[in-house]
Amino acid sequence: MPEWLKLGGIAIVVIGLALRLRTTLVVVTAAIFTGLAAGLPLFSNEGIFANLPQLPLLVREGQTGIINMLGKAFADTRFVTLFIITLPAVGLAERYGLQEQAAALIRRFRAATVGRLLIIYQLFRILHGMLGIRLNGHPAFVRPLVYPMSIGAAEANLGVKTAGAVPADAAERIKAADAASENYGNFYGQNLSPVQAGILLVYGVMRGLGFEIGVLDLVRYTTPIVAASVILGALQFYWLDRSLLSAAKRGADV
């Protein structure tokens, strides 16, 4: 089989996502296609598949099967889905008015805007990175706290009195900005500590390639990019504030 056929998996993902087909199905199809194109068997030659006749595609001596890899990687990465356990507590608190209270809290600060809130949140996440703490802030902070606070700030800024009265388009952009603030702070801030996974990965890989480098040098050379991420984030959040206001004014004129 030609080598380039392996890239077919990438093509399946690109086309599948572009056509908005069901993502889970697209990903599994791409995985199986790529594996088969690389000449991998479907199953490992072990367990109940050990004594089968060696059918093509099904098993091959000494090679790990595609389905086995799929299952093992899926089980090994359960940690990325731990956030599900936060949902009952967050759901209960929201039922008893968490979002309304977070919005009320932020309205007590006269100077609060959506943009300023998100600049502070990004810095807060960079601080986590410096302290060597790595966590998924989307379920822990963004959904229960940052999002309702940013909507509350928008209500105050736009002069909307009742809760839930922020226009849907504005709310959609605020939500996107909330998630982006988390990602900006998390991605670039985490390299500021020498115990973080990214720094250790780079150290390990470069060492394997014959370069002994200091982890603190890695931290030093990432600081300009962290600074750039803060400035770019601040600019984008500042523009968000301005465009929310001007959109609200346009809306009021009509």
Add this chain to the structure above:
Amino acid sequence: MSSLVSHLLSLEAVYALVGTVLLVFAGLTFLDRRHSHRLGTGFFWLTFGVIFIFGGILPSWLTGLLVIAMVAIDGAGRVSRGSDDIRSTTPLQKGRRLGDRIFLPVLVIPIVTFATAAAFRLSGLDVSRGALVGLGFGSVAAMIVGLALTGGTVREMMQAGRRLNESMGAVNILPQLLASLGVIFTAAHVGDLIAGGIQQIVPDGNLFLLVLANCFGMALFTIVMGNSFAAFPVIATGVLVPLIIKPYGVNPAMAAILTLTAGSSGTLMTPMAANFNIVPAALLEMRDQYGVIKFQLPFALTIWSLHVVLMWLFIKFL
């Protein structure tokens, strides 16, 4: 005794807790008579719960087949949100009296997470595992605090959790599914193909174009893998070291860390990084599942360009 403690503090214990929560969600779905896809949705979360609890001991081929079964249910359009509109019955009156105390349950989660991570560090254990275990126990603590504070029932709480989980839907398994795709890409040596392709296009001897190709390759492969950590070894081995660091005697620490974060620009742009871009859009109940990526795009392209310029300047003048 110490082995009991180490079992309790293991990731498997937390996985069992998550799995149990998923089984409860599945049970509530089966009981939801007005659910439009009661059986499909119920079996989907039931299977996920089983994988969570037993993933460490099931043979990997069986886990793989269970995953394919889940994807088949979702592919047939049988996973949807439930009928219960809990919002319409929100006991807000009671919530008002709670005031700022309603923040307590959600603050318990990060506090316990950090405390556990710190305790793991002080005892010389793996801090990342401490944070994950802490998230699990912090969430259980948050449930207890929440119930005590609001006087709500366990069933009410689990229904609220199920509503959130079902409104996110099958997107929740994407991060794990994409990690599996990454493993298969690696086994198929897709990265070597990409690195080889870059080596062929780039003309030798033009430092700026080499830096550009290195940062482009890193971002591109991160977009494909959804993960800069998976892309880094491939690009470092195939492009950065043989084409830039060795021939030009470049500072390896500088070039390596800038290559890694050039990949982070790719992470901001790709739906393959589902846990950062797609799951949050679902978690915030956005209309457009690509809304987060669209917002991040101008930031990502700008900071990626800065990587190219910065690495080139560092090599030239350092």
